Amino acid sequence: MYREVTTTVCIRLHSLTQxxxxxxxxxYSEFQTAVQDGDADIDLYSATSQQADKVRSNKxxxxxxxxxxxxxxxxxxxxxxEETFLSEWWFKVPVYDPNRGQGNSIWCPAxxxxxxxxLMKDEYIxxxxxxxxxxxxxxxxxxxxxxxxxxxxxxxxxxxxGAKWIAVSTFLSDRDxxxxxxxxxxxxxxxxxxxxxxxxxxxxxxAQVIQRLGDKESRTVxxxxxxxxxxxxxxxxxxxxxxxxxxxxxxRFDNDxxxxxxxxxxxxxxxxxxxxxxYKAHLDGRECLPVEEYDTSxxxxxCGSQNTNREVQGRIKCHSCGLDDxxxxxxxxxxxxxxxxxxxxxxxxxxxxxxxxxxxxxxLKGPDDETESANSPEDVGLSFxxxxxxxxxxx
Ligand SMILES: [Zn+2]
Numbered sequence: 001m002y003r004e005v006t007t008t009v010c011i012r013l014h015s016l017t018q019x020x021x022x023x024x025x026x027x028y029s030e031f032q033t034a035v036q037d038g039d040a041d042i043d044l045y046s047a048t049s050q051q052a053d054k055v056r057s058n059k060x061x062x063x064x065x066x067x068x069x070x071x072x073x074x075x076x077x078x079x080x081x082e083e084t085f086l087s088e089w090w091f092k093v094p095v096y097d098p099n100r101g102q103g104n105s106i107w108c109p110a111x112x113x114x115x116x117x118x119l120m121k122d123e124y125i126x127x128x129x130x131x132x133x134x135x136x137x138x139x140x141x142x143x144x145x146x147x148x149x150x151x152x153x154x155x156x157x158x159x160x161x162g163a164k165w166i167a168v169s170t171f172l173s174d175r176d177x178x179x180x181x182x183x184x185x186x187x188x189x190x191x192x193x194x195x196x197x198x199x200x201x202x203x204x205x206x207a208q209v210i211q212r213l214g215d216k217e218s219r220t221v222x223x224x225x226x227x228x229x230x231x232x233x234x235x236x237x238x239x240x241x242x243x244x245x246x247x248x249x250x251x252r253f254d255n256d257x258x259x260x261x262x263x264x265x266x267x268x269x270x271x272x273x274x275x276x277x278x279y280k281a282h283l284d285g286r287e288c289l290p291v292e293e294y295d296t297s298x299x300x301x302x303c304g305s306q307n308t309n310r311e312v313q314g315r316i317k318c319h320s321c322g323l324d325d326x327x328x329x330x331x332x333x334x335x336x337x338x339x340x341x342x343x344x345x346x347x348x349x350x351x352x353x354x355x356x357x358x359x360x361x362x363x364l365k366g367p368d369d370e371t372e373s374a375n376s377p378e379d380v381g382l383s384f385x386x387x388x389x390x391x392x393x394x395x
Contacts, residue, residue, distance in 0.1 A: 002146040003282040006126070006258050009116040011078075013093075013108040013137040015086055020106050023095045028132055030096070031069045035061055045094040045103045047072040051127070068129035068140065076128060078110065078120045078141070087111075089120070091139060093130065110139070119143040144258070149287045150240075157236040158336030159245035159277065160296070161270050162328055164314070166228045167245075169235060170332035172340070177329045178235060180228040184221060191217040221269065229276040233284050243281050244339035245274060246293030246331065253290075260290075291339045293331075301325070301333035 016024070027044060034042045034052035044052060051070035061067050075094040082088055087109030097104035112120055126142040156172035166181030195210050236243050248270045254261045260274040274290065281288035297316075299306050305320035316327040323330075 001149055001151055001287075003149050003287075004144055004258065005147050005279060005282050006142060006144045007116065007119060007279075009113065009119060009141045009143055011089070011091060011113075011139050011141055012111045013091060013139065014111055015109045016137070020108055023097065023104075023106055024093065024108075024130070024137055025132075026098070027093075027095045028069055028130065032066055035067050036063055043096045043098065045075070045096050047075050048094060048096075066132075068131045071128050071130055071139070073125050073127050075105075076125060076139075077122060078112075078125070080117075080120065091141075093139075108137070116143075119145070147282050147285065149282055149285050151287075153240055153242040153287075155239045155241040156336045156339055157232065157239070157241040157243050158291075158332045158334075158339065159232060159243060160293075160328055160332035160335055161246060161248065161273055162331070165328060166224060166273065167232060168328035168332050169232050170329055170336060171239060171241065172333070172336035173239075175329065175333060177326070177332065178231070179328070180231050181224050184224065187217065187220055187224070222272070225269065225273050225276055229273065229280045232277060233280045233286065236281070236286055237284060241286075242339075243277065243286060243288040244291050244335060245277060245288070246296060246335045247274075247290035248293055289339065291335050293335065296334035296338065297327065297331045299330075299334050301330045301337065 013024075027048065030042045030044050031048065031052055033040050034044060034049060035056050038053065038056055042049070042052075048069060048071065051072060055061065055067055055070060059067070071094065077092040079090050079092075080088060081090060084090070089110040089112045090107045091110040092105050092107050094103060094105050096102070120141075120143075124143040124145045126144045128142045129140040131138045131140060158170050158172060160168045160170075162168060164185060165179045166184055168177060168179050170177045191213055195213055198209050198213070232243065235241075253259070260271045260278070278288045295306065298308055298310075300308050300316070300318035300321060300323050302323050302325075303318060303321040305318055307319040308316050308323075309319070310316050310327055314327055315324060316330045317324050
């Protein structure tokens with residue numbers, strides 16, 4: 001089966017002649033006017049003019065913001081030409097040409113990052129954006145393509161995203177668990193303290209420094225999310241596992257943006273993490289599915305009881321069966337079990353572990369290629385190789 005993967009590649013336009021620079025600037029500023037004032041008398045490339053109307057009605061942008069010019073996919077092209085001295089890559093931008101009194105296209109020399117050269121194909125290019133920043137022209141080229149993902153797996157890697165760790169991942173077959181990422185909370189706390197001390201020391205420059213710290217903080221967090229997503233995908237690859245993750249309340253998939261968006265403000269950027277993970281898994285040829293996360297943190301993974309408590313930090317205790325487990329590991333186990341379509345209250349059956357998903361079904365291969373339940377209370381808990389010193393055997 002196939003999944004659509006989208007990569008936004010930032011390419012820089014360079015060595016522009018005065019005429020091209022003028023036409024880009026002109027198009028850019030006319031676009032701003034069109035976005036702010038729909039009735040204005042403007043001259044834009046016709047397809048771009050329609051995009052301006054869309055931006056105005058969909059985003060209703062504030063007057064003190066600038067909006068990137070939306071370039072419709074059928075009006076843009078990128079070409080490779082090694083023969084040209086000036087540039088290897090050329091990007092065609094649609095603009096209104098006042099001299100001709102009509103739409104025109106200009107070819108601009110472009111710099112494409114090496115690692116994304118393979119994406120520079122017309123059939124991949126979706127609607128993209130022209131951005132003007134620090135005197136430079138960039139195109140945020142949106143490249144969408146289909147990648148094949150496997151339908152058969154040998155295990156399930158369940159991911160619980162948390163406030164304490166970025167994520168905890170547990171294999172359903174033997175509950176082998178890894179704790180990923182620096183504690184996001186520690187990073188947040190570190191910057192919060194820094195901001196506080198700066199705010200006190202220098203009132204005047206404080207605001208600027210704090211802004212810079214904010215940027216640095218979000219970069220640090222973003223790096224950690226990328227690293228975590230890479231680790232999880234690598235782990236899944238080792239065992240040929242399908243990845244499932246707990247879907248936080250407030251996360252929904254936005255079809256227009258082709259990614260998960262978060263309507264609520266969380267301290268942990270769950271939606272971003274979900275997007276990174278899904279993207280990287282699909283590129284790896286691996287399915288990655290959201291699972292509803294409600295109750296997974298208060299339910300005992302072993303017996304399904306909700307008669308539990310979490311009085312000891314980071315632990316969960318079950319009053320029904322006596323489980324004493326790492327709380328995140330317990331949550332991830334529940335997510336994994338839910339993914340294979342079992343109600344965890346009912347006895348585990350050998351009915352076959354099938355992840356139901358609209359249009360697709362994933363089969364979990366058991367021994368001898370027969371489908372079987374990937375987990376049972378008797379055969380798990382044998383392996384404890386997780387990295388946390390705080391985790392003890394639950395027996
Ligand atoms: Zn229990």
